[in-house]
Amino acid sequence: DTAVSQTPKYLVTQMGNDKSIKCEQNLGHDTMYWYKQDSKKFLKIMFSYNNKELIINETVPNRFSPKSPDKAHLNLHINSLELGDSAVYFCASSQVRAGGQNNEQFFGPGTRLTVL
Amino acid sequence: GNSVTQMEGPVTLSEEAFLTINCTYTATGYPSLFWYVQYPGEGLQLLLKATKADDKGSNKGFEATYRKETTSFHLEKGSVQVSDSAVYFCALVERGSTLGRLYFGRGTQLTVWP
Numbered sequence: 001d002t003a004v005s006q007t008p009k010y011l012v013t014q015m016g017n018d019k020s021i022k023c024e025q026n027l028g029h030d031t032m033y034w035y036k037q038d039s040k041k042f043l044k045i046m047f048s049y050n051n052k053e054l055i056i057n058e059t060v061p062n063r064f065s066p067k068s069p070d071k072a073h074l075n076l077h078i079n080s081l082e083l084g085d086s087a088v089y090f091c092a093s094s095q096v097r098a099g100g101q102n103n104e105q106f107f108g109p110g111t112r113l114t115v116l
Numbered sequence: 117g118n119s120v121t122q123m124e125g126p127v128t129l130s131e132e133a134f135l136t137i138n139c140t141y142t143a144t145g146y147p148s149l150f151w152y153v154q155y156p157g158e159g160l161q162l163l164l165k166a167t168k169a170d171d172k173g174s175n176k177g178f179e180a181t182y183r184k185e186t187t188s189f190h191l192e193k194g195s196v197q198v199s200d201s202a203v204y205f206c207a208l209v210e211r212g213s214t215l216g217r218l219y220f221g222r223g224t225q226l227t228v229w230p
Contacts, residue, residue, distance in 0.1 A: 004159075031216050041154070041203050041223040048215060055215055090159055096216035103209045103216035104150070107159035 003027050004108040006091050012114045013081055021076045021111045023091030032074035033092040034066060049074050086115045118143050122206045122221035129196055129228050137191040137224045139206035147208040149182055149189040154203040196228045
């Protein structure tokens with residue numbers, strides 16, 4: 001009973017290719033997120049969806065396109081991959097409560113993307 | 117704006133040593149504060165949290181107290197173990213936020229030697 005799952009765990013691909021990473025949560029949460037973690041462990045938020053609506057869209061190249069078919073899924077599609085896209089990508093989910101007091105986020109195990 | 121500053125790593129300790137990882141924050145509102153831990157090869161897990169001033173969060177021997185006067189949330193453990201080796205992230209969420217957005221510090225790598 002994994003709470004937040006991502007596939008694949010590892011992704012090795014050539015520059016210029018298009019790839020997707022899938023994320024699913026079975027926690028019944030209404031909000032999902034994508035983060036990028038660089039080699040120095042710095043976490044940068046990329047996108048967030050609430051009930052399938054985009055609510056956070058940070059400065060990310062438009063080669064990155066999130067898609068949320070339903071509340072439980074948030075996929076990340078990347079076009080024309082570049083060397084600098086190599087990183088670990090984490091999906092997360094939370095239940096955003098009024099007052100924002102306990103918005104704990106639950107993270108997936110990560111997808112390590114290597115662009116050659 | 118909202119931001120979190122935590123001490124630069126890496127931190128290297130011997131087993132049973134005392135640990136402090138400093139974390140300070142700036143926030144436009146009244147935030148809730150968190151420490152997350154990332155073990156090698158894994159995603160982040162919530163370690164502890166505090167939602168109001170003077171609250172103490174604790175878990176697995178780790179503690180942190182929400183200090184509004186110094187805008188700090190330092191992580192402490194009295195006696196670290198090899199299994200505590202991980203990256204630790206301090207984070208905040210602004211109360212009332214409809215986005216539930218977490219603001220993370222840059223992470224502190226802890227290595228504990230036997």
